[in-house]
Amino acid sequence: MSNLAGHDIVREMLALDALDALSPSERAELDRHLTTCDECARELASLRDAAASIGKSLPPRPLPTEREAAMRARLMSRALDDRAGVTPIRGGSFGSASTPPRTAAAGRSGAARPTFARWLAAAALLLAVGALAYGVTQRSAVERLSVARAELRDSTTILSRRLMDQQAILDGLTGPGVRVMDAGATNARRPFGRMFWDQPTNRWTFVAYNLPKTGPGRTYQLWLVTRDQKKVSAGTFEPTAAGSAIVRATYALAPDSLAAIAVTAEPAGGSAQPTSAPLLVGPTAKTD
């Protein structure tokens, strides 16, 4: 297939790729072509915008205000936790740093002495520059205050949320009816998990360490395995950059009906039943 023929064939695929309707092999063929064809890459970007416009043309469905705020706080908190794995760049390189205008001294060599009118004009100019500088300073101060207020609001939201989370975790670990279960790894990397089951309140708190990152489109899922081999999902989760995770769930289970806990890697969004071998699995040896 010549480049030109390839170009024509691939070009027909662009709209379907913008709609994510190509098979993996077709996608790979297209990706190879895009590395050498700017025209197709530009066309694909444009068609992707067109596809995205479909969603934007739907009647807006805002999140309920309190849910929107709670989700914002969760995301900010998670991002803060995750930041340890990201190299921060500080110094405001993106900021709108304003350089004060340099006021060059007027050259006087050989110039005639300013007339009165010139003095007036210069004075007016100075006043105007002064007023402008004052305005810029004031606006800058307002912007700084606005930014500081937003920062304070974000920090307060994060701290409140964290405090609530910490209290909930503490409650789930220290109750008189808490049972503790460990789940060890089946491979050499030694991930480790520990489940706290607060039986009187049906609250489950699972902590894990040394978990490897999930692959793209995958997530971890926690399971409660009952004695009759029923697998109940206790939620999906992603570990931090350091490989740790905390999962909380509320689920009513008879005290003697749990056989094991397990963690598997599943497709994003989770599965109805485990589809892979468990990374962590542990019996419910009673250690309380």
Next chain:
Amino acid sequence: MPHDTDSDAALVGRMAAGDEHALGVLYDRWNTTVHTLAYYLLGQADEAEDAVEETFWQAWREAGRYDASRGAVSTWLSTIARSRALDRQRARRRRAEEPLDGVVPSSDGSGGIAGSRPPAANPQQEAEASERARDISAALAKLPAEQREVIELAYFGGLSQSEIATRTSLPLGTVKTRARLALEKLRAPLSQHREGAP
């Protein structure tokens, strides 16, 4: 600290540098758009909310890989949101062994999603599903019926071109042509307002 007036691309750059406040600003700017899309793809408030959170979390984790030459930030977010929502849609289908008809809106305007999916759990859900289907039809109203069908199956149903061809009994070439013509028609008005806040 990001400003509300920073461009979307600048915010993503800050996110890649580890600035969680930029994530907050981007979330404030686009969460309604993302939630709208997730809601129309999933039809369930809880799942749509989860998809929104997954979308912005993925955007945070993958901010460094955002390439402005491949589309606007809003397009990138929509692509992630649609992908996360379709993952959930497929997982739900696997769990319930829900037939494909249940998640793909019909294009004949005679009932849309509600008309083609299994009976809803209650009258309110039934009414919401009908409303969703009507909204989707209205959003694509500028397209001829045959192009609309292909777009609905691909965009809202997450079907591949082969699956669309099978379902509609059309040759693959016709599916490709209809998809291209439809997107070109939808693209026409976009040149007037490309990037920025919604």
